[in-house]
Amino acid sequence: MEVILGISNKHVHLTEEDYKTLFGDEPLGVVKELVQPGQFSSDKKVAIKTEKRTLENIRVLGPLRSYTQVEVSKTDSISLGINPPMRNSGDLEGAAEVTIIGPKGEVTKPCAIIANRHLHINPNQRKALDLMDVDVVTAKIVGEKVTVFEDVYIKEDPNFTLELHLDTDDGNGALASTGQMVEILK
Amino acid sequence: MEVILGISNKHVHLTEEDYKTLFGDEPLGVVKELVQPGQFSSDKKVAIKTEKRTLENIRVLGPLRSYTQVEVSKTDSISLGINPPMRNSGDLEGAAEVTIIGPKGEVTKPCAIIANRHLHINPNQRKALDLMDVDVVTAKIVGEKVTVFEDVYIKEDPNFTLELHLDTDDGNGALASTGQMVEILK
Numbered sequence: 001m002e003v004i005l006g007i008s009n010k011h012v013h014l015t016e017e018d019y020k021t022l023f024g025d026e027p028l029g030v031v032k033e034l035v036q037p038g039q040f041s042s043d044k045k046v047a048i049k050t051e052k053r054t055l056e057n058i059r060v061l062g063p064l065r066s067y068t069q070v071e072v073s074k075t076d077s078i079s080l081g082i083n084p085p086m087r088n089s090g091d092l093e094g095a096a097e098v099t100i101i102g103p104k105g106e107v108t109k110p111c112a113i114i115a116n117r118h119l120h121i122n123p124n125q126r127k128a129l130d131l132m133d134v135d136v137v138t139a140k141i142v143g144e145k146v147t148v149f150e151d152v153y154i155k156e157d158p159n160f161t162l163e164l165h166l167d168t169d170d171g172n173g174a175l176a177s178t179g180q181m182v183e184i185l186k
Numbered sequence: 187m188e189v190i191l192g193i194s195n196k197h198v199h200l201t202e203e204d205y206k207t208l209f210g211d212e213p214l215g216v217v218k219e220l221v222q223p224g225q226f227s228s229d230k231k232v233a234i235k236t237e238k239r240t241l242e243n244i245r246v247l248g249p250l251r252s253y254t255q256v257e258v259s260k261t262d263s264i265s266l267g268i269n270p271p272m273r274n275s276g277d278l279e280g281a282a283e284v285t286i287i288g289p290k291g292e293v294t295k296p297c298a299i300i301a302n303r304h305l306h307i308n309p310n311q312r313k314a315l316d317l318m319d320v321d322v323v324t325a326k327i328v329g330e331k332v333t334v335f336e337d338v339y340i341k342e343d344p345n346f347t348l349e350l351h352l353d354t355d356d357g358n359g360a361l362a363s364t365g366q367m368v369e370i371l372k
Contacts, residue, residue: 074358148334172260173355
């Protein structure tokens with residue numbers, strides 16, 4: 001089967017509390033709706049600071065969540081001089097400490113991870129595609145640099161729609177683009 | 187079979203003429219010998235400038251060559267706002283124009299490419315490994331993010347030794363490291 005691909009650049013999710021520390025009472029505005037229903041690219045950016053470096057203009061995604069999380073690629077993490085673990089979104093065990101800087105304040109906490117490769121899917125799609133008995137699938141991107149990605153985690157939620165998420169290392173390595181169709185192998 | 191992996195960060199090769207424009211009469215010093223015999227990481231760095239951005243501290247590799255070439259990853263090229271083609275080293279057809287800036291001067295020319303995945307090998311190794319009849323092989327990296335890279339070009343020269351070269355997108359996407367062993371599948 002083929003699914004749509006989304007390549008995730010480094011980005012930040014924030015709790016309401018941390019959002020207020022960084023941005024005060026400014027509302028979180030929508031710049032662009034994302035493929036996953038309700039998720040959006042916001043009008044807010046932060047800087048991410050470590051002992052080694054500061055990366056500016058990192059996008060905050062909305063809506064606000066129950067956890068604050070900075071998602072980076074391995075390449076970003078080398079640039080920042082940190083060693084974040086690969087994790088499911090929301091699993092911050094062993095996450096790397098960074099400082100998030102906004103116009104009104106800053107927050108320092110262990111919240112940086114490398115997101116795992118994952119396939120967003122809802123229960124109906126999962127059943128229809130006969131993926132009830134597996135936790136991971138394989139994705140294949142065909143082009144000038146054919147690449148097979150194993151260890152793609154299935155991320156099921158009634159609100160999700162079918163979409164493969166790769167980070168910029170994986171997606172750019174395969175010379176792929178957001179919005180293209182890619183093959184999923186069970 | 188297993189071979190050693192080298193992950194290539196963005197770097198620059200220079201002709202003698204362009205080297206003199208950028209660095210004048212300073213000698214090109216060796217900082218570290220690379221795995222391929224005679225190749226080295228030099229003591230010289232340049233900046234790479236495009237209309238969108240300037241990236242500082244890009245390493246010059248030695249020795250000097252018959253062509254000037256800037257090797258970047260797709261992620262680097264997005265950052266720079268250029269669209270370089272994937273090429274064998276030395277094949278600059280359609281290469282993207284960038285400006286290389288050194289302490290003594292600068293050079294602007296179409297010389298930026300994304301290097302293809304390639305396996306350095308010498309004729310004896312190629313024969314011993316029964317790779318005479320193929321132009322490309324497949325590499326598999328096992329770890330937290332198992333990845334299969336097709337389209338690995340065989341690059342044969344009597345001076346080469348067996349080594350797989352991936353750029354930072356491919357290598358970091360697989361959470362791999364320079365010096366680790368990876369599997370080559372015919």
